Amino acid sequence: MIPKNMLAFGQVGARYIDSRFTANLGAGQRFFLPENMLGYNVFIDQDFSGDNTRLGIGGEYWRDYFKSSVNGYFRMSGWHESYNKKDYDERPANGFDIRFNGYLPSYPALGAKLMYEQYYGDNVALFNSDKLPVESWRGDRWC
Numbered sequence: 001m002i003p004k005n006m007l008a009f010g011q012v013g014a015r016y017i018d019s020r021f022t023a024n025l026g027a028g029q030r031f032f033l034p035e036n037m038l039g040y041n042v043f044i045d046q047d048f049s050g051d052n053t054r055l056g057i058g059g060e061y062w063r064d065y066f067k068s069s070v071n072g073y074f075r076m077s078g079w080h081e082s083y084n085k086k087d088y089d090e091r092p093a094n095g096f097d098i099r100f101n102g103y104l105p106s107y108p109a110l111g112a113k114l115m116y117e118q119y120y121g122d123n124v125a126l127f128n129s130d131k132l133p134v135e136s137w138r139g140d141r142w143c
Contacts, residue, residue, distance in 0.1 A: 005032045011043075019084055020049040026056070037062040044076075047092075050084070053077040054092040065108065067101040073119075095119030103141075113139040 007030045014023040028041030043056040058071035075092035082088040095118055103111035117135040 006030065007032070020047055022047045022049075024056075028058075030060075035063065045092075050082065050090060051077065051080060052090065052092045065103040065105045065111075067099075069099045070096065072096045093119040093121045093124045095124075109141070111141040113137075113141075 008027070009030070010025075010027045012023070012025055014021070016022075022045060024043050024045045026041055026043030028039060030037055030039035037060075039060040039062075041056075041058045041060075043058075045054040045056060046052075053076040055074045055076050056071055057074070058069060060067070060069040062068075073093070073095045075094055077091060079089045079091045082090040097115065097117040100114045101111070103109075115135070115137050
């Protein structure tokens with residue numbers, strides 16, 4: 001029996017982007033405490049076109065006006081010949097992301113989002129091929 005203050009979930013996804021068919025399968029739990037929520041998740045990402053596999057492990061913490069999450073990404077497949085680039089080997093990149101989202105309790109229409117994402121390796125493709133690519137952004141909200 002699942003306690004009332006716990007949510008177990010599963011998720012399945014699939015997409016076809018840049019000539020690659022990828023899918024993911026994951027599960028997690030969220031625990032609702034009197035003033036906050038704690039959660040964790042585990043995902044497997046599979047690139048069927050390129051035969052790449054990656055494990056994702058994450059955690060999250062929420063309060064009424066604040067959300068945070070952290071995820072780690074770990075390659076599970078090694079170097080192999082790329083299916084769509086001649087004379088090129090590929091493998092998934094290890095990395096992580098951190099996200100914050102908050103609002104002012106006294107004025108919830110005013111808030112901000114922060115995100116930082118880092119992957120390790122040469123020619124890692126986030127938006128193009130970079131060495132040790134990093135992405136970060138900040139967003140403000142007001143109504």
